[in-house]
Every structure is written in structure tokens, then in C-alpha cells.
Amino acid sequence: MYESYYGFSAKPFQLRPDPHFFFGSxxxxxxxxxxxxxxxxxxxxxxxxxxxxxxxxxxxxxxxxxxxxxxxxxxxxxxxxxxxxxxxxxxxxxxxxxxxxxxxxxxxxxxxxxxxxxxxxxxxxxxxxxxxxxxxxxxxxxxxxxxxxxxxxxxxxxxxxxxxxxxxxxxxxxxxxxxxxxxxxxxxxGPMDAQETRAYIEHRLATVGWNGDPAFDDGAHEAIFAYSGGIPRKVNTLMDRVLLMGYLEELHAFGAADIQTVISDIDEEFEAPEGLGVPAADTLAGSHGAGDIDQALHLRDERIGGDRRVTSVEVLDERMMRLEKSIVSVLSILKKIVANPQGAAATHPVDNEE
The missing domain is CATH 3.40.50.300 (P-loop containing nucleotide triphosphate hydrolases)
Structure with missing residues (x-):
């Protein structure tokens, strides 16, 4: 992953709470x-x-x-x-x-x-x-x-x-x-201010051996703070994706535009699919009365809230790591195809049978 690409000893922005990375804002x-x-x-x-x-x-x-x-x-x-x-x-x-x-x-x-x-x-x-x-x-x-x-x-x-x-x-x-x-x-x-957010990022990077590569200009830090609001977990989530993009795109310097690209990707991933929303009242009603509908909505909200609370940050971190591996594997195959299309075709023959 990007750790070895940038010479880090570990992931600097993992979601798991780790006192080793404690930053005293x-x-x-x-x-x-x-x-x-x-x-x-x-x-x-x-x-x-x-x-x-x-x-x-x-x-x-x-x-x-x-x-x-x-x-x-x-x-x-x-x-x-x-x-x-x-x-x-x-x-x-x-x-x-x-x-x-x-x-x-x-x-x-x-x-x-x-x-x-x-x-x-x-x-x-x-x-x-x-x-x-x-x-x-x-x-x-x-x-x-x-x-x-x-x-x-x-x-x-x-x-x-x-x-x-x-x-x-x-x-x-x-x-x-x-x-x-x-x-x-x-x-x-409360949340960190802009200056503390920058210091927090540099602290976590320095903890894993950062020597200035990759570099983040003032515009990048402003974009990171604007998105995260100084909340450490939001900073971690964004920065982990930024470094992954840097590895995939072979970047060693980030500006505001690079950060915005990642933010747009994240926002797009978490958009609800069209048609997926709260069921209409008449759909829920059926043979039930208004009180039953209210109770059903309450139970639904309670169940959803419970499910979200049960999901731990450790599980989310593990899923993110699996996603990163899948992305890297697919991109590696695509790069080989682009570099050597004939060899790739021979390695991955296409089935022409109708």
C-alpha cells in the first residue's frame, strides 16, 4: 500500500483509536x-x-x-x-x-x-x-x-x-x-482549529517516519480543514484516501484541487441510490392505523441507529484496507493491459463463443 511508497513505518491515519498517535491539541x-x-x-x-x-x-x-x-x-x-x-x-x-x-x-x-x-x-x-x-x-x-x-x-x-x-x-x-x-x-x-488540524496531520505523519514526502501546500490544508471541521476522525478518513490516491497516481505533492477530488469521490460514494428512502406512509399503513405507523417508524429508526452504533471503527478500518487492496489489484491489471495489450490478451483470452 501507500505506506511503503512513501516510506512510512505504518498507516498514519487509521481509524482505530491508538494512544501511540495521541496529539495534544x-x-x-x-x-x-x-x-x-x-x-x-x-x-x-x-x-x-x-x-x-x-x-x-x-x-x-x-x-x-x-x-x-x-x-x-x-x-x-x-x-x-x-x-x-x-x-x-x-x-x-x-x-x-x-x-x-x-x-x-x-x-x-x-x-x-x-x-x-x-x-x-x-x-x-x-x-x-x-x-x-x-x-x-x-x-x-x-x-x-x-x-x-x-x-x-x-x-x-x-x-x-x-x-x-x-x-x-x-x-x-x-x-x-x-x-x-x-x-x-x-x-x-470541541474540534481543532485550522492551525491545530495542520499540526495534527503533520504529527501523525511524523510518527510513522514522514520526511516531507508527500508535501501538502497551504491550499491543501485549508481544503482538509474545511471538509473535516477539525474533527480528528474525519481528518483521518480523508487523509487516508488522499494518500491512497497519491500512491495510485504517483503524486508527491498535494494542492487544494487534489483534496477536492478525493472529497468529491467520498461524497459520491455515500450518496443514497435513487429510490432508496423512507417508505411512504400509505405503503406502511396497509391495514394498520396511524399509531402503528408511528411505532413502525420508531422501531425502524431505533434499529438503524442501533446497527450504526454496533459497527465499530475497527471493522470500518478493516473494510477500507480490503477495499484498498482490491483497487490496487485492479489497477495493476489495467496498467499491464495498457502497457502490453497483446500480451494481456494472450494472458486473458476473450471467449468469442456466441
Missing amino acids: KGHKRAMAYLEYGLSQGEGFIIVTGEVGAGKTTLVRNLFNRLPSDQIVAAHIVNTHLDPDDTLRMVVSAFGLPYEGASKTDLLTRLERFLCDIDHQGKRALIVIDEAQNLSARTVEELRMLSNFQTDHKSLLQTFLLGQPEFRATLHSPGMQQLRQRVIASYHL
Whole structure:
């Protein structure tokens, strides 16, 4: 792939969150400072919100790399489409405790015993909940109840909640007053500005051995920022495609026009086919009433939303790599045909039978 063409040691813009590529923009540094401040307090809730692809998961993994394992026992939960009882099971499981077939009372007893054992070892427990916007108010309340585990002197469990901006609506709902009183810090991770976006790109390139090849002029960087809005994941998606095009077209310098070509390709690929849309109301109706139609639409939206959430960035990255390989293979064959049409015809004879 383009890694060897440009002399990179690895893909610089993979979609998988990788703390090795962590870039400390102003916002990310402040968010990390909040997380580290929370760790120093050893109690309560720390909340970090941000748009999709803003880098929250990378932030957490970078934090985990810094955690002193001899002082903190940490667990990370991502699957948050759970009811309160399931959340308790997930917390128990995340700390490596048995949970199958146990009642809620048993689960609470096991968790409390585990937390007390951790405390006796001079350590403390941390639970990090990702995708917190998917938590219901009842589930959030269940997490708050778990923060009641404490000794006479300190809390036994600390919780970090990371989610998309809509989680703030849950946090500020009328029933969340007791949770808000236990939040010791909250931060919203916004997008990078144009200068930071350029520095982010150069940082990731430099991490894999970039020596200026390929080059990106000011117009290219302006086009990248205009498309991505400073969201790291959108930058990664675009830059990966830009470098693939550079490899296929044998480019070593990119301008605004080159970036726009890739953006147009991406936009075209994600256009919905004609005729594919929301079914008409009369199609859905049939023998059903208006209430059934509303319910069907709601279930459809819920199913689609769930499917999108289930798809992980790791799977998308793997699919992109397979697509790249297919493109490169096809183009290699086409180049051979163009360079030596007679030899290609002999190698790939055409069936003339009618």
C-alpha cells in the first residue's frame, strides 16, 4: 500500500483509536488535565463530552497508558445499551468478577468485597463508561448508587463518563440532581482549529517516519480543514484516501484541487441510490392505523441507529484496507493491459463463443 511508497513505518491515519498517535491539541490537553485532576481526587464523577470522532476514546486509552497499575485498578465499558441490572453485571464483569446467574444482591456483595480488597491493597478502583449518551436516566442513577461504596475516610469507586453532547441533556434532567452534586469536573471536547488540524496531520505523519514526502501546500490544508471541521476522525478518513490516491497516481505533492477530488469521490460514494428512502406512509399503513405507523417508524429508526452504533471503527478500518487492496489489484491489471495489450490478451483470452 501507500505506506511503503512513501516510506512510512505504518498507516498514519487509521481509524482505530491508538494512544501511540495521541496529539495534544489545546482541547485534548485540557480534557486530559481534567481526567488527571479527577484521578488525583480519587472520588466522584468526571464527565467529558464531545462530538462523534472528536477523540474521546483515544483520550481514554492515552489515560490508561499513564495509569500506575500498582495504584489504580481500572475497567473500561463501551457497550452502554443496557438496563440498570445489566449495567451492574457489566461493571462486575469489567473487574473480572463472576456474574452469570447471580442475583442483584449477590452482584452488589461481590463488587463491595472486591472494592474493599482493592482498598486493603492500597489501591483504588476506576470505572470508565464510554458512549454515555446511550445510558438511560435509570442506568445513570444506578451508577450513582455504586458510588456509595466507601469507607469512613474515602470512596471506593470513582467513575469517568464520556459521551456525545446529548449526554448533557440527561445530566441536566430534573432527576439527576444527586449525580450533579457528585460531579467534580466536566469538560466539552470541541474540534481543532485550522492551525491545530495542520499540526495534527503533520504529527501523525511524523510518527510513522514522514520526511516531507508527500508535501501538502497551504491550499491543501485549508481544503482538509474545511471538509473535516477539525474533527480528528474525519481528518483521518480523508487523509487516508488522499494518500491512497497519491500512491495510485504517483503524486508527491498535494494542492487544494487534489483534496477536492478525493472529497468529491467520498461524497459520491455515500450518496443514497435513487429510490432508496423512507417508505411512504400509505405503503406502511396497509391495514394498520396511524399509531402503528408511528411505532413502525420508531422501531425502524431505533434499529438503524442501533446497527450504526454496533459497527465499530475497527471493522470500518478493516473494510477500507480490503477495499484498498482490491483497487490496487485492479489497477495493476489495467496498467499491464495498457502497457502490453497483446500480451494481456494472450494472458486473458476473450471467449468469442456466441
